[in-house]
Amino acid sequence: xxxxxxxxxxxxxxxxxxxxxxxxxxxxxxxxxxxxxxxxxxxxxxxxxxxxxxxxxxxxxxxxxxxxxxxxxxxxxxxx
Amino acid sequence: xxxxxxxxxxxxxxxxxxxxxxxxxxxxxxxxxxxxxxxxxxxxxxxxxxxxxxxxxxxxxxxxxxxxxxxxxxxxxxxxxxxxxxxxxxxxxxxxxxxxxxxxxxxxxxxxxxxxxxxxxxxxxxxxxxxxxxxxxxxxxxxxxxxxxxxxxxxxxxxxxxxxxxxxxxxxxxxxxxxxxxxxxxxxxxxxxxxxxxxxxxxxxxxxxxxxxxxxxxxxxxxxxxxxxxxxxxxxxxxxxxxxxxxxxxxxxxxxxxxxxxxxxxxxxxxxxxxxxxxxxxxxxxxxxxxxxxxxxxxxxxxxxxxxxxxxxxxxxxxxxxxxxxxxxxxxxxxxxxxxxxxxxxxxxxxxxxxxxxxxxxxxxxxxxxxxxxxxxxxxxxxxxxxxxxxxxxxxxxxxxxxxxxxxxxxxxxxxxxxxxxxxxxxxxxxxxxxxxx
Ligand code: SF4
Ligand code: SF4
Numbered sequence: 223x224x225x226x227x228x229x230x231x232x233x234x235x236x237x238x239x240x241x242x243x244x245x246x247x248x249x250x251x252x253x254x255x256x257x258x259x260x261x262x263x264x265x266x267x268x269x270x271x272x273x274x275x276x277x278x279x280x281x282x283x284x285x286x287x288x289x290x291x292x293x294x295x296x297x298x299x300x301x302x
Numbered sequence: 303x304x305x306x307x308x309x310x311x312x313x314x315x316x317x318x319x320x321x322x323x324x325x326x327x328x329x330x331x332x333x334x335x336x337x338x339x340x341x342x343x344x345x346x347x348x349x350x351x352x353x354x355x356x357x358x359x360x361x362x363x364x365x366x367x368x369x370x371x372x373x374x375x376x377x378x379x380x381x382x383x384x385x386x387x388x389x390x391x392x393x394x395x396x397x398x399x400x401x402x403x404x405x406x407x408x409x410x411x412x413x414x415x416x417x418x419x420x421x422x423x424x425x426x427x428x429x430x431x432x433x434x435x436x437x438x439x440x441x442x443x444x445x446x447x448x449x450x451x452x453x454x455x456x457x458x459x460x461x462x463x464x465x466x467x468x469x470x471x472x473x474x475x476x477x478x479x480x481x482x483x484x485x486x487x488x489x490x491x492x493x494x495x496x497x498x499x500x501x502x503x504x505x506x507x508x509x510x511x512x513x514x515x516x517x518x519x520x521x522x523x524x525x526x527x528x529x530x531x532x533x534x535x536x537x538x539x540x541x542x543x544x545x546x547x548x549x550x551x552x553x554x555x556x557x558x559x560x561x562x563x564x565x566x567x568x569x570x571x572x573x574x575x576x577x578x579x580x581x582x583x584x585x586x587x588x589x590x591x592x593x594x595x596x597x598x599x600x601x602x603x604x605x606x607x608x609x610x611x612x613x614x615x616x617x618x619x620x621x622x623x624x625x626x627x628x629x630x631x632x633x634x635x636x637x638x639x640x641x642x643x644x645x646x647x648x649x650x651x652x653x654x655x656x657x658x659x660x661x662x663x664x665x666x667x668x669x670x671x672x673x674x675x676x677x678x679x680x681x682x683x684x685x686x687x688x689x690x691x692x693x694x695x696x697x698x699x700x701x702x703x704x705x706x707x708x709x710x711x712x713x714x715x716x717x718x719x720x721x722x723x724x725x726x727x728x729x730x731x732x733x734x735x736x737x738x739x740x
Contacts, residue, residue, distance in 0.1 A: 239695070240496035241441050241523070241659050248440050249661065267462040268496025268521075271455035272444065278454055279443040287458070289465075 227259055227285070227297065235264035236293070243269050244276045251282065251300050259285070260298045269294050308431040309385055313368060315427045324423060327416040328365045331355055337417070340410035342649045343400055346672040354407035354417040357396055361420050364389075394433050397424035399663045402654035402670070404615040409646060426530030434529050438656050442525035442534045449541035452519060459483075459519055466498055470505050475725060479509040484549060485516035491551040492585070493518040493542055493566075495691055500557045503718035504585055510721045511597045515555075518545055522562035523691070528656030532573060539570045546580050554582045558712045560616030560654070560690035568620060584617065586689045589717055590626035593633045600634045604723030605716050608637040610683035612674070612697060613648040614690035627689055630713050634720040635687075641677040649673045651688075653696025668703045671696060675704040689713045 233250055235243040243264045251260060262273070270287060273296050277284035287296035337354040338344045344352040351357075359381075366373030366382035373382030383389070403418040411417075428434040448455060460483055467481045481501065482488065492508070492515055494500040501517065508515045520542050526535030546554045556563045563584045571577065592598035611631055617623040624645050631638045643649070652671030657663055674697075678686055686701075686708050688694050697710045 239499065240521070240691075241525075242695075244441070244444065245437055245659055245661065248437060266497045267465070268498075270458040270462050271448065271519075271521075272496050274454040274458070275444040275448040275451075276440070278451055279447040280440060289462075 229261045229297070230254060230258040231260045233260055233262045235262050235266075235269070237265060239266050240268045240272065244272050247273070247276065247298070248280065251298070254300050256300055256302060258300045260300070262296045262298065264294045264296075265292060267294060269296065273298070308387075308390070311431045312385060312390065312427045315430050316365065316368075316423065319423050319426060323416060324419055327358065327420050328362050330413050331358065331362075331415050332413060334412065337407040337411050337415070340407045342402075342404070342406070342652055342673045343670050345649070346669050351396075352400070354401075354411075355415070357401060358415065358417045358420045360389075360393055360396065361424060390427075390431075391433070393424050394428040397421045397428065398435055398655070398660070399657065399666050400670075402615070402650050402652060402657060404650035404654050405619045406615070406647075406650060409619060422530045424530075425528070426532075429529040429531045435656075435660050435662075437659055437661075438525050438528050441523075441659060442529060442531070442538065445521070445523065445525065445538045445541075446534065448520060449537060456519055463501070463517065466501055466505070469498075470502060470509070473502070473722065474506060474509065475729065476509060479505070481505050482516040484519060484545070486549050488514050488516035488549065488551055490515040490553045490555050490588075491518055491542075491546050491549055491580075492516070492555045492557070493520060493522040493562075494557045495521045495523055495559055495562075499712075499715075500691070503712065503714040504557070506718040506721055507589060507592070507598070507714060511592050516549065516551070518542060520545065522556045522559050522566065524562055524565040525656060525659070527561050527565050527569070535565060535569070536573045539565055539573065542566065543570065543574070543578060546578070551580055553588075554580055555585050555588050556582065557585060558689040558691065558714060560614035560620075560692060561656075563623075564616040564620050584621070584623060584689070586617065586623055586626050586630070586713060589714065590629045593630060598717075598721075599724070600717065600720035601724055601727075602632075602634055602636045602720075604720035605635045605685070606637070607684040608639055608682065609635045609685040609687055609716070610639050610641050610678060610681040611644070612641070612651060612678075612686055612688040612693055613645055614688060614693050615648070615650050615654055617689055618646055618648055623689075627687075627713055630717060631687065634716045639681045639683055641681050649677060651693045651696040651700065653692050653699070656692075658692050658695045658699075664699075667696065668699065671700045672704070675700045675706060678706055678708060679704070683708060685709050685711055685716075687711050687713055687716060
């Protein structure tokens with residue numbers, strides 16, 4: 223999925239523990255235009271629950287979230 | 303204030319929260335200044351704005367304007383002030399970035415003036431008028447979204463836990479080790495935080511003692527508390543309370559997290575005006591009980607480096623959890639050194655009150671953490687143990703900022719390490735015996 227989509231910003235969240243991955247994500251999304259796509263790469267499995275909940279609460283679109291080996295990758299589209 | 307709606311909201315919150323403890327905090331202060339040295343902000347940077355009594359006085363001024371007879375008609379007589387936009391912004395900045403709600407000032411005040419309660423009310427005012435830090439609001443709302451829509455993450459969470467279970471089996475060498483999720487009828491419901499590091503060490507401990515336990519799908523953190531927003535805080539806590547009732551557990555055990563314990567153990571029964579059909583405790587208390595009762599046998603040789611302990615303000619000053627961490631440390635650490643002062647008098651690390659989640663205040667919290675960094679350095683310890691996630695994040699940042707050369711660990715990390723150490727020793731002995739007999 224990541225390969226087919228133009229990613230506007232890659233967020234390296236590796237090594238960060240809760241709640242810092244979603245803190246960084248919500249900071250980063252502020253500076254992007256509507257329609258922009260962020261790819262996040264984290265190592266804390268907590269993001270698998272936190273990122274979908276963050277997307278729901280903030281009204282942004284979670285395109286995908288998946289585990290690849292020891293990393294967790296997600297794609298978020300800024301919709302507002 | 304330019305926006306009258308906001309002024310109204312600010313006074314509405316004040317009116318709503320004006321119970322006896324708050325009235326006392328807003329009316330009593332001998333101006334003795336003893337609280338100054340109690341506050342880590344002042345110790346680090348001795349200026350008047352960092353004196354707790356000064357902070358509370360800024361709120362008292364607007365309180366007098368509305369609630370004091372002279373304040374209303376001759377404000378200059380009692381130092382009363384009208385609230386305006388700029389003053390409110392300053393109050394908000396102060397309440398969120400220059401007070402970690404650590405309560406050290408209250409403990410040291412001869413009159414017990416509750417300045418953090420006053421700061422909490424300013425936080426509540428800020429939240430009601432849309433001026434609270436967005437990040438804290440976002441974190442609280444994400445937690446509420448999880449409670450309202452568990453289907454958005456539950457399946458993934460369970461899948462993650464099964465991966466962690468594999469890791470647990472490998473680590474312990476125990477093929478029967480388990481991390482049950484939402485098991486009905488378990489004795490203990492353990493509520494972790496987002497992240498494996500708060501699940502694996504407790505899982506090692508629970509499996510070692512044969513506890514009948516299960517893992518909550520929610521995290522214990524409660525950012526509603528930092529916002530001074532009881533409605534949000536209640537919604538976040540209710541997810542866990544409902545889960546515990548549904549699973550019919552006997553105990554809810556909260557991860558190493560000071561404010562989460564404060565919320566669930568000490569505040570929630572008041573919020574819901576209810577006696578829950580289960581007990582709620584910190585994992586620190588349960589692990590201390592395992593050790594004291596002999597259920598958990600550990601060896602201090604496992605952690606041979608010098609260790610000091612940082613008392614989380616919430617656990618120590620709000621919860622009185624002072625003996626338990628020390629009992630654990632004496633059991634699992636070879637060289638435990640107290641920092642000075644400690645216990646009830648311990649300095650805040652500077653990361654409390656939600657500050658660690660607010661990147662814009664990084665420099666401020668590093669400066670405010672200087673007394674803590676000095677305390678740590680003086681112990682010459684190699685490991686700093688703490689039983690609070692916020693404290694650990696802050697201590698890690700202080701470690702880098704002040705080059706302390708320490709490692710920050712949870713109490714449960716040290717206990718889990720001691721269990722694994724025992725297991726390794728047992729299997730080494732068994733191998734040796736097997737070699738001798740062949
Ligand atoms: S120690 Fe208490 S009474 Fe003295 S100035 Fe501080 S808050 Fe006021
Ligand atoms: S609660 Fe802590 S940070 Fe806040 S004024 Fe008192 S001593 Fe300072």
